[in-house]
Amino acid sequence: MSSRSRVPQKQQEVAMTQQEMHIGPLPHPAVFAQYAQVIPDSPERMLKVFEEDSKHTRDMQIRALEAEVSKDKRGQWMAFLIIIATVGLTAFAFYLGTGIGGVLAGLATLILAASSFFGKSNEKNKK
16 A cells, blocks of 8 residues: 555435326326226226216306306396386476476486496406
């Protein structure tokens, strides 16, 4: 040996981790296959439940949209009937000879119709 002493070399350790993440309504395919090892028909049953839940969600969304359309139509018919009734009352007031009552009823109808129309469009713009 030489007069020089040996200096120990530093060892480095490297730790590596691997992480896998799966997001979705069904398990990761590898995990999904393992279910069949425990209960043979479990993947088919899980798929059936997923399909039924998806169909139910779509049906509920369709029903909600149909109810909203029905509500809008009903509101439009009610507004139409109120405006026709007010126009009829305005005409009747003029027929009776009370011009000021007819003018006020007509103005009230116009203001009500305009505020309803513009209120709806502003509401839709906010959404």
